[in-house]
Amino acid sequence: MSVELYQFAVDWDLPSPSPFCLKMSTWLRLAGISYEVKAWTPGIAPHGKAPVVRVGDDWIGDSSCIVESLTERFSVTLDEGLSPAQRATGLLVQRTLEEHTYFALLNDRWLVDEVWATYRDVIGQPAPRALRRPFTAWLRRGVRAAVRAQGLGRHELSEVRARAIADVDAVLAVLGDQPFLLGEEPRSVDATVYAWFAILSHPIGQGAFAEHCRAQPALLAYVERMRERVWSDA
Ligand SMILES: N[C@@H](CCC(=O)N[C@@H](CS)C(=O)NCC(=O)O)C(=O)O
Structure with a gap:
């Protein structure tokens, strides 16, 4: 069964600037499932979000649905032996x-002007050069609306960052x-934790939240441990 991973991929020093796409490829590697990377475009079914996976004739969207479906199809044993309390802890961390x-x-990457000035050059890569500014400005409007609808975007930047620091801690x-x-070996939830920690501690981030992440030895050591375990060949 061949697996195609449709993800947001650009020329960057991580496989994707999208944490959900990085989670997905990290999980596929942890699960030992080989896959081929394809370029995602906004219209791809079923949810219009990245990542999407194609297995045979089936298109599966949403990273958690993909994990569930491929665990079944490929008899993945990554989470075998976890206690109910460990599974609950993993779920709560993932949701957070x-x-x-x-x-x-x-909010930090897209809506803070000083970061956006650099980040838009990363995000804009899939568009033809002449269209990158309008394309990224359009994407940015969508992100602003999403962050406001979720609620965090209605707070002062310092409050948003303080809440995010509390999450990471x-x-x-x-x-x-x-x-x-959850212990001595990586489990499915480590795909999420790795993706978030790797992206949160990336040097492109600026301000109190990014600086806090980069100042946590345990976070940096975890990212390095996962990188060695999963991404040493990339
Ligand atoms: N719950 C989804 C979230 C995926 C998601 O939000 N992906 C972002 C990229 S990081 C996206 O496609 N955004 C485009 C949009 O919201 O229209 C998952 O786990 O896959």
């Missing part, structure tokens, strides 16, 4: 990063001295 910290990340408290979030 994907449904809350994500919007603070969007909470995940680091769960990690503690363990090499991976």
